[in-house]
Amino acid sequence: MSNINLLATSGLTLDEGVSLLYLLAAVLFILGLKQLSSPKGARKGNTTAAVGMLIAIITSLTEIHPSSGKVILMIVAVIIGTVVGAISARTVKMTAMPQMVAAFNGVGGGAAALVSIEDYTRLVSSSHGIVLAISVVFAVVVGSLSFAGSAIAFAKLQELMTGVPITYVGQQVVNGIVLLGILALAVVLIGFTSSIALLAILLVISLILGIAFVLPIGGADMPVVISLLNAFTGLAVAGSGFALGNTVLIVGGTLVGASGTLLTKMMSDAMGRSLSNILFAAVGKVTVSSAGAVGVSQDQAVRSGTADDIGVLLAYSQRVIIVPGYGLAVAQAQHVVRELADLLEQRGVDVKYAIHPVAGRMPGHMNVLLAEADVKYDQLKEMDEINDEFKLADVALIVGANDVVNPAAKTDPGSPIYGMPILNAEDAKNIVFMKRSMRPGFAGIDNQLMFDPKTIMLFGDAKESLTKLVAAVKAS
């Protein structure tokens, strides 16, 4: 505690010292976020924020005076949390990143709710101001909603449950009523009576709303939902900060709440959709009369080819654009795809990768996966950069992508993904569509591109098919 002595000699009280260190932590959070939003400083930004966190945590230890029995239990709790957090973060596959973030967000929301429940049990026994009560109740509701919502998001992405939207008639009405119930109960708890039993009921209803809110949202839209729940958790933490009178909680929580809200909007913009469309339209539900299903009749013929044919086609092309999607990641095929690309380049073929903003499961996910496979940065082209080049390409090789090349997004106003910017793969002279089966993509809608006369389907696991293509190119 030498820093405390130092502060004391410079004429600061302990309280003032604590406040200044919290201010330092808050500044580091802000700088960290700033660095995180530019490619150059991103990794440093994460470290900066982590240092801020460490300072805040150490500082907060000077403020508490637990009994020695509690100290031991608290240390054990920290060790458990550290081991669980570090191991799961270290071992999670790159493809499972999105659900990992959902899980970490959920536990944060759960912690905020628990802290506020504890706070409330103290409020019950004392007279308290209304603002205090509002912030406590707010944190309990939003924290538990975020916890339950993240749990469902995790389950959907981990495929513990169906990623298809779960909807029923009158769903929004029911959810609206649940929300009204929460508000009514909150008003009672804030303004009229302090009751632990009522708080428990409020907690349960909030958990239910969290579940009900995420159920009708399709797996493809989950990143946006996770981002929104991330902002929610931030606000819940800020609420706890008000109740506990702790500025670093208020600043940290509010920063996440505000930046998370903006980020959520940016993400939905990147998908060319409005947030309310994502949250309430149940995109990806296979509806009978939806235009996505209409226009693709079951008996339309598709052309499927062998790896050998396609290998020759690729080997004698001049320009090939690879469109990687989540299927590539699932099959762990990013290394094979690079091998194929290298092989083609040796033969003088110009190879580029077209990266849709939401390729993979989250914005930027595909860049991370390909970078992991040492794909050269200058081969990765963002959508706007490459869209005009498709018409010059001899082959567009679509590996495990689907919705991001679905022309219905441009041509069919009735399609659930209408308006989403897509890659113009259909402009290429030949289209090779590598797919496991004719099953619709993540958004659950058919893709007319598969029936395009220029398209050759290559069915099978992405990694196996690519390995066969590598062999075929070598042979030709």
Place this chain on the structure above:
Amino acid sequence: MSPELVGYITTFVLAAFVGIEVISKVPTILHTPLMSGSNAIHGIIFVGAISVTSASHGTVQLWLGLLAIVLATINVVGGFVVTDRMLEMFKPRRPAEEKR
């Protein structure tokens, strides 16, 4: 309203503006890491968790508090580690960045 409360509200409002301003120019490829990084930052609830636990009365409060500590620690440690892993992958891009 107490002066403290006014202070908290001031802090809240200013932090909200800073939060929006500070990330307003983020490119799409960094959306995921940024979400993950800010996710780690709300692990600051750890500070609240140890505060309520150390002040807890009775078994129920104690164990709820301990649970909050476990969850908050997972949030902090997991959040920063997973973000670092994501950003680690951006390393091979260094040479290309210089070209920009």
